[in-house]
Amino acid sequence: MEDDIDGKLLCQYSDHPALLQAQQPFDRILSSPPISAKNDDAANKGNMDQADDLLLVSSGDKSTLSLAFSDGEYVVGEFLKGMEDANRFLPSDNSFIKGHQMNQMFIRSKRKHLEEEVGRTSKIMMTTTEVPEETGIHEMLDDMMTGGDEALIRDMEKLRTAMSNKEEKKKRRKGSSKVTRDMVDLSTLLIRCAQAVDRSNYLIxxxxxxxxxxxxxxxxxxxxxxxxxxxxxLQARLMGTGKQLRNLLIADRPSAMEFLKAYNLYMSACYFNKVAHIFSALTIAQVMKGKSRLHIVGYGIHGAFQWAGLIRWLAKREGGPPLGMKITTICCSHPESFPVQWIEEQGYRLSKYASELGLPFVFEVVTAEREKVCIQNLNVDADEVLVVSDLFNLSTLKDESIFFDSPNPRDTVLSNIKKMRPNVFIQSVLNCSNGSCFLSRFRQKLFYYSALFDMLDAIVPRESEPRSVLEQELLGRYVLNAIACEGIDLAQHPEKYRQWQSRNQRAGLRQLPLRPVVVNVLKDKVKKHHHKDLLLSEEGQWLLQGWKGRVLFAHSTWVVEDGSSE
Structure with missing residues (x-):
């Protein structure tokens, strides 16, 4: 990181007459008596802003410490007196003070960087409040919804051809280039940097x-x-701007067209989400045999891409379409994260598609905290086949309550699902963990995303613009959040599939065995159309997906422990 030029000047010219004159107002603040509690809020705020700008500077053996606050009053005199006594015990070379100076210089640079980011956030939010509709966005949405599996397979074939052509060109150039590159172990550097950040060692x-x-x-x-x-x-964590950058990323999203192209590339290249969609559709087809009404309760907002294929199959199923299909989407009440327009757009498109196919269809939205949604909120009819589906969404729930006397949010949601008594609960999870501390979380994310990025590098050409958006904007947001933020600002709290298995069983759910016909259909598709290093296997009644042996996603089905299964 670049050193702050103001910090350099302060240390180098701390006894300059001009600087001493500029410090006089601050000296008066330090020597002033405590502020009365009767001062109004505006005066308190002004004084706190002034004090926040003070920086530790040193001249010889003398030092000045920035202000400390306690209950709105300045607590300076006794602290400075104690510092003078403590200075007598410090080494004569002032190495401790110099090291602390450098950290304080870094803290000041953090403040400057933070102000720049907040300013940029405001500008972005001002410029993105009204975005004109992009040309072709509706057509692309329709193509992605109605194209089905065949369209993704065609896109995968195009990627394979592009990579083959690239390899041919690389072979022709091989031997002609004599440029050598220094080999750097970036993985080790990243872990060492994370260790320094964790110890608050700003210089290293x-x-x-x-x-x-x-x-x-x-x-x-x-x-x-x-x-x-x-x-x-890492930079955001060093600068202490993680929370502000989280707000910045919410405001500075990719355009809708960029998002759709990147999402389509992800669906075509790796097949992870498509396997989840087919797994869900085939599971629902099984429980719908001989039934006439379907009600899907889905956690999350990405229903349009997930359920379009199921709508198409139900409309054309042998024996005729169902008498009715209903989808209830449960999403958090955070409009900055889940725009209402996006949810309404999905409902409109699904309804239009079902109507064109002659399938009676209803789309409803429950906007509330997921742990507060129960059977009473869902308008479930007695003759409906009830399916509860989670496509990676429960991983965003906190893994523990912020209140000691409150239940775990995940256990609460699972308990509510049990009370719904669905015909089947279909669960898809991210096979990752945040660990117990920052370093543990950092390593877990490094291994997890290394596999994803390595997969994209083997399948998608490097010059692909949608790949860059997918990596840096979509996946990169989760990476930045996981490293720069803590506590309630963390967006994801994933658990390994074995942990979910134990949690589900404690909640009173019973795991269903995988159906061999479903597993064989999916294995055949992956083997026939996708990269040989894509993993699709089964273990402990979980369908596992990953890359080169590393399990990244897992899928399973559940019913209530004392309920019957078909």
Whole structure:
């Protein structure tokens, strides 16, 4: 990281007459008596802003400490007196003070960086309040919804052809180039930087971050692209701007067209989400045999892409379509994260598609905290087949309550699902963990996203613009959030599938065995149309997906423990 030029000048010219004159107002603040509690809020705020700008500076053996606050009053005199006594015990070379000075210089640079980011956030929010509708967005949505599996397979074939042509060109150039590159272990550098950040060692952390940035790239190989994402998270954590950058990312989203192209690329290249969709559709087809009404309760907002294929199958199923289909979407009441327009758009498109196919269809939205939604909120009819579906959404629930006397949000949701007594609960989870501390979480995310980025590098050409949006904007947001934020600001709290298995069983749910016909259909599709290193296997009645042996996603089905299964 670049050093702050103001901090350098303060340390180098701390006894300059002009600087001493500028410090006089602050000296008066330090020597003033405590502020009366009767002062109005505006005066208190002004004084706190002034005090917040003070920086630790040193001249010889003398030092001045920035203000400390306690209950709205300045507590300075006794603290400074104690510092004078403590200085007698410090080494004569002032190494401790110099080290603390450097950290304080870094803290000041954090403040400057934070103000710049907040300013940028405001500008972005002002410019994105009204965005004109992009040309072709509706047509692309319709194509993605109605194209089905065949369209994704065609796109995968195009990617395979593009990669083959790239390999041919690479072979022709092989041997002609004599350019050598220094080999750098970016993974080790990232972990060492995270260790320095965790110890609040700003100097070493900044130096390592500079080395990482020199080799990171948005257009390089998988590790260079991943390092670009992780370096942003480490920088935000070093600068203490994680929460502000989270708000910035909410305001500075990719355009709708960029998102759809990146999402379509992800669906075509890796097949992870498509396997989840087919797994759900085939499971529902089984429980709908001989039934005439279906009600799907889905956690999350990405229903349009998930259920379009099921609507098409139900409308054309042998024996005629159902008498009715209803989808109830449960989403959080956070409009900045889940725009109402996006949910309404999905409902409109699904309804229109079902109407064109002659299938009676109802789309409803429950906007509330997921742990507060229960059977009474869902308008379930007695003759409906009830299916509860979670496509990676419960991983965003906190893994523990912020109140000691409140139940775990995940256990609460699972308990509510049990009370719904669905015909089947279909669960898809991210096979990752946040661990018990920052370093543990950092390593888990590094291993997890290394596999994803390596997969994209093997399947998608590096010059692909949608790939860059997918990596840096969509996946990169989760990386930045996981590294830069803590506590309630963390967006994801994933658990390994074995942990979910134990949690579900404690909640009174019973796991159903995988149906061999479903597993065989999916294995056949992956083997026939997708990369040989994509993993699709089964273990403990979980359908597992991953890359080169690393399990990234897992899918399973459940019923209430004392309920019957078909």
């Amino acid at each position: 952390g900044g130096e390592l971050l500079n080395q990482i940035k020199q080799h990171a790239s948005t257009t390089g190989d998988a590790m260079q692209r991943l390092a670009q994402c992780f370096s942003k998270g």
